[in-house]
Amino acid sequence: MSGVKLLGVSGSPFSRRIEWALKIKGVEYEFIEEDLQNKSPLLLESNPIHKKIPVLFHNGKPIVESLVIIEYIDEAFEGPCILPKDPYERAIARFWSKFLDEKCLPAAWKALWSKGEEKDKEEAYEVFKVLNNELKDKKFFGGDKIGFVDIAANFIGFWIGIIEEATGIVLVTSEKFPHLCAWRDDYCSHVKENMPNREMLLGYFKARAEAASTATAPK
Incomplete structure (x- = not known):
């Protein structure tokens, strides 16, 4: 499996949404803590529209917006379904x-x-x-x-x-x-x-x- 990385803030409910979705799927990932008072070039480059966390990196490509990321995780990885099938x-x-x-x-x-x-x-x-x-x-x-x-x-x-x-x-x-x-x-x-x-x-x-x-x- 290609490396999965999550750019977020450990105390953020939006970052934790992604971590829980990854846990449900059993996906190993690297967590990168972001400083929102001094936003990193990685955040600004990977989410240039909103400049917000979380950002998920999979196969080197960024996915942004927490609910969008969860749907992506559900579709991209094997494991229990997060969204209903119907x-x-x-x-x-x-x-x-x-x-x-x-x-x-x-x-x-x-x-x-x-x-x-x-x-x-x-x-x-x-x-x-x-x-x-x-x-x-x-x-x-x-x-x-x-x-x-x-x-x-x-x-x-x-x-x-x-x-x-x-x-x-x-x-x-x-x-x-x-x-x-x-x-x-x-x-x-x-x-x-x-x-x-x-x-x-x-x-x-x-x-x-x-x-x-x-x-x-x-x-």
């Missing part, structure tokens, strides 16, 4: 992954870094309600096993809880979203060995929250 189910999986990236993540990020006012949380609550309803009869978005949508939802599964602790703004509770919380627990128990150090991330987000608080404090 064309309709594949389309549905793509729909939910798009919903997560375009609706859920921006709403959750905005709410988590707001001042905690309920009006700032409303959009996040609405998308979480949709996800909670989708999971009411399922263990995972993919059914009985982790699939494409579950990987796309890793920000909810792991990162949101850390940012909630860092900022003191709680969005996802078992009272409001029992099915989503049950999914989160199952998801984390399956992927815990492939997640970044929680204390490291918590320290990073606490420092960010403190800096934001200081910047907005009255002078």
